[in-house]
Amino acid sequence: MSEPAVLVTGAAGLLGNAVRALLEADGRRVVPIDRVSMTEEGRPIVVCDLSDVHRLHALSVESQIVGIVHCGAHSGPMVARDNPYSMVQVNIVGTANVLEIARIHGARFVFCSSTSAYGNTPGGPVPEDVLLVPTSVYGASKVAGEQLVSAYSKQYGVDGVSLRLSWVYGPRRTTDCIVRTMIEDALAGRPTRKLFGRDFHRQFIHVDDAARAFVMALNTPHLPRQSYNVTGGTYLTLGEIGDIVRRVLPQAEIELGEGPDPVDDMQHRFDVSAVQRDLRFQPEISLEHGVRDYAAWLRNRAAA
Template sequence: MTETILLTGAAGLIGRVVHHMLCERGDRVIAIDRIGGENITACDLTEVHRLYELAATVTAVVHCGAISGPMVARDNPFLIVSSNVVGTANVLELARVRKMRRVVCCSSVSAYGNTPAGLDLVPEDVPLRPTSVYGASKAAGEHLLDGYAFQHGIDGVSIRPAWVYGPGRTTECGIRTMILDAQAGRTTHFPFGCDFYRQYVHVDDVATALVLALDMEKLPRRSYTITGGSYITLAEVAQTVKRVLPQADITMGAGPDPIDDVQARFDISAAERDLGYRPYVTLEDGVCSYADWLAAQR
C-alpha cells in the first residue's frame, strides 16, 4: 500500500538513497532539503509554516535532515543545535498535529559517545554520554522523540547508523581520503588509526534500515543501531582500499582518531530481529562503488 511520506534532508547522503527507494516502489514523496534540488523542494526545518503547507497530506516522516556529523560545523555549535534539535522538534510537532502514522529519525552512534569499558557488544540501552555537540544534538533528538511518544502517542523510532560512507559522501571521511589520494597518485598518511577500530556502514544499508523501520507494523523498541557488520581497525580498512585500488599508498601511526569516540562493537541483533535488517554491502564492494562514484565526479 502506497502512502505520502515527508522526507527531510532529501538532498543529503542518506536522504538521496531513501528518496530513490521510496519513489521506486511507488510512494508519493514530499522531499525537502535546505538547499533544494531535482525533485526536492527547498525548505529549512525551521520554516514551520512552510513545513505545514507542504505536509498537508503526509502520513509518515523519514527525518534525515540535519547537520550530518561531528566533523561538520565544529566552529558553529549553535547551527548544529538549531538544525538538529529545533529541526527535530518541529518535525515531531508536525507529526503530532497531523496525526501521522510514524516518524523515523536518523540518529547516530555519536549519541553514545565513548562506550562503557568492559563490553564486548554494546546494546542500545547503555546510557548515552555524547562527547560532541553533534552527538549531544542526536541524543537530544532521541529524547524528544521518546517524550512525544510517551506524552502524545507519536509512533517514532530512532535509527543510529555508525560511520556512513559510499556514493554521495562529500564530507570528511577516512575512506574518501584514501580513495581520492589513490586516484590522484598521492600518499595518504594518518598520524593515528592503525590500531583504532571503526564500524563503517554503506549508505545503501542505512537507507534500507530506515525504510524497514518505516514499514514495520509494530516496533518493540524506539532505537536501533545499524552497522555494516564489521569491526576492524583503520589499518584493515586501508588494506581493503588497497585491494580495490592497488596503487594506494597508505601509512598510519598508532592511537585513536582525535575527533572520534572510542567505541566497542555495536550489537545489531535487535535490528536484525525486529526490522529484518541485514547488512548486505561488504566493505570491499562498498569501496568499489564509492571509488567509481568519486572517479565520475572528477
Template structure:
C-alpha cells in the same frame, strides 16, 4: 500499496539514498532540504527545518503517510565551530518535524540518530541499553532529539523511532570521510599520509544500507523499542580499512601511523540483533563492495 513519504535532508548522503529506494518501489516522495535540487519525481524542495511555517505549508499541500527524518548537521566534524546552530538544526528542527507528525497525524516518523549519542562505550558487545554519554555537542543533539521523539510517542502518541547509525559512507558524501578520501586520493594518484589514527576502530555502514534500515523501520508492523543501533556489521581498525582499499586499488599509496584518532570516542562492537529481529534489517553491502562501488562511481563523476 503506494504511500506518500516526507524525507527531510533529501539532498544529503542518506536522504538521497532513501528517496531513490522509495521511488524505486513505487512510493511518492515529498523531498525537502535546505537546498533545492533535481527535477521530476526526485525534485528536492527548499525547506529549512527551522522554518516551522514552511514545514506546515508543505504538509498542508501534500498530506503524507510517514516521515523519514534525515535532515541535520551530519557528524561531529560538521559545524563544530557553531554549536548553537547544531542545536537549532538538530534539536529544534527535529521538534518542528515531530510537530508536523503530531498535528497532521502521520502514521510513523523515523529519526536518524547516531552512535555519537553513546560517547565512550563499555567493553564487550554494545546493546541499546548501554549508557548514553555523548562527548560532543553533536552527539548531545542527537541524544536530545531521540529523547524528544520518544517523549512525543509517550505523551502525544506520535509513533516515532530513532536509528543510531554508525559511520555512514558512500560516493555522494560531501562532508569529510577518511574512507572516501583514501579512495578519491588514490584515483588521482595522491598519496595518503596520516601521522596517527591507524588503531581507531570504525563500524562502517554504506549509505544504501542505512537507507534500507530507515525504510525497514518505517515499514515495520510493530516496534519492540524506540531506538535501534544500525551498522554494516563490520568492525575493524582504520589500518585494516586502508589495507582493504589497497586490495581493491593496488595502486593506493596509504600510510597511517598507529594510535587512536584524537578526540575519538572509544566504542566497542555494536550489537545490531534488535534491528535484525524487529525491523528485518540485514546489511547487504560489504565494506569491500562499498569501496569498489565508491571507486567505480568516483571514476565516472
C-alpha cells in the same frame, strides 16, 4: 485527491537522497525537502528549512503526509564544529518542528540518530540501553532528538523510532571520511599519511544499506523498541580498512600511525541483534564491494 505521501527531510543529502530513491522505486509518493532546490544530479527538491514551521505545516496539509523520515540535520561532529548554536537549532529545534508535523497529522516518524550519541563506550557488544554520554554537541543533539521522539511517543502517541547509524560511506558522501580520503588519494596518485589509526576501530555502513534500514523501519509500525543500532556488520581498524582499499586500488599508498583518531570516540562493536530481530535487517554490501562502488563514483565525478 493525490495519494498520501512520505516526507523526507534532508533529501539533498547522502542518506535522505538514498531513502527518497528507495521509496520512489517502491512506488511511494515522496515530498523531498531541503534547503536547496535540487540534488547534485538535478532531481527537484521542495525548498523548506526545518526552522520554517509554517512552511512545514502547509506542505503537510497539501501532501497528506502519513510518514516522515527525518534525515535533515548537520550530518556529523565534523560539521559546524565551530558553530554549536547552529547545531542545536538545526538538529534539536528542527527535529521538534518535524515531530510537530507527526503529532498533528498522525504520521509514522523515523529519526536518523547516530552512534555518536554513545560517546566512548564500554566493552562490546554495546547494546542500545547503556548510558549515553556524548562527547560532542553533535552527539548530544542526537541524544536530545531521541528523547524528543520518545517523549512525543509517550505523551502524544506519535509512532516514532530512532536508528543509531554508525559511520555512513559511499557514493555522494563528500564530508570528512577516511575511506573517501584513501580512495581519492589513490586515484590522484597521492599517498595517504595519518599520524593515527592503524589500530583504531571504526564501524562503517554503506549508504544503500542504511537507506534500506530506514525504509524497513518506516514500513514497520509500532516496533517494540524506540532505538536501534544499525551498522554494516564490520568492526575493523583503519589499518584493516586501508588493506581493503589497497586490494581494490593496488596503487594506494597508505601509512597510518598508532593510536586513536584524536577527534573521534573510542567505540566497541555495537550489538545489532535488536534490529536483526525486529526488522530482519542485515547489511548486504560488503566493505570491499562498497569501496569499489565508492571508487567508481569518485572516479566518474572527478572525470565529469
